[in-house]
Amino acid sequence: xxxxxxxxxxxxxxxxxxxxxEHALGSLGFDGVNEVRIGxxxxxxxxxxxxxxxxxxxxxxxxxxxxxxxxxxxKG
Amino acid sequence: xxxxxxxxxxxxxxxxxxxxxEHALGSLGFDGVNEVRIGxxxxxxxxxxxxxxxxxxxxxxxxxxxxxxxxxxxKG
Numbered sequence: 001x002x003x004x005x006x007x008x009x010x011x012x013x014x015x016x017x018x019x020x021x022e023h024a025l026g027s028l029g030f031d032g033v034n035e036v037r038i039g040x041x042x043x044x045x046x047x048x049x050x051x052x053x054x055x056x057x058x059x060x061x062x063x064x065x066x067x068x069x070x071x072x073x074x075k076g
Numbered sequence: 077x078x079x080x081x082x083x084x085x086x087x088x089x090x091x092x093x094x095x096x097x098e099h100a101l102g103s104l105g106f107d108g109v110n111e112v113r114i115g116x117x118x119x120x121x122x123x124x125x126x127x128x129x130x131x132x133x134x135x136x137x138x139x140x141x142x143x144x145x146x147x148x149x150x151k152g
Binding site for chain 2: 049
């Protein structure tokens with residue numbers, strides 16, 4: 001079973017990596033870049049005995065820092 | 077205009093971060109984890125004057141290391 005977890009900084013949390021990419025794109029000559037936000041995409045290959053509650057626990061306990069990050073779970 | 081670029085390691089390229097998460101999930105008691113692969117999700121907020129060729133150039137020149145990474149561009 002394939003499950004994708006996208007982890008990204010909450011709105012309002014400064015994204016230094018995103019800012020760096022923003023400036024780099026500007027210096028490459030792309031002047032149409034308003035903002036860049038960078039997150040993690042975690043692709044899990046799981047046995048079928050793992051249920052939705054388990055996946056949520058994985059996210060809350062390990063995959064995301066829920067103080068500053070949000071996450072979305074996409075199955076399949 | 078919102079564009080999402082998912083950057084992930086090519087198949088066959090070792091993913092140490094993914095392996096670390098795999099072992100961590102195991103030690104948390106989740107024994108149904110076959111594999112974990114971690115990539116970057118880059119969300120670009122662009123002006124409408126940026127075209128598809130520009131976005132591809134951004135990926136090839138900066139956002140992805142095309143030697144070991146693949147990327148996909150999702151508009152909207």
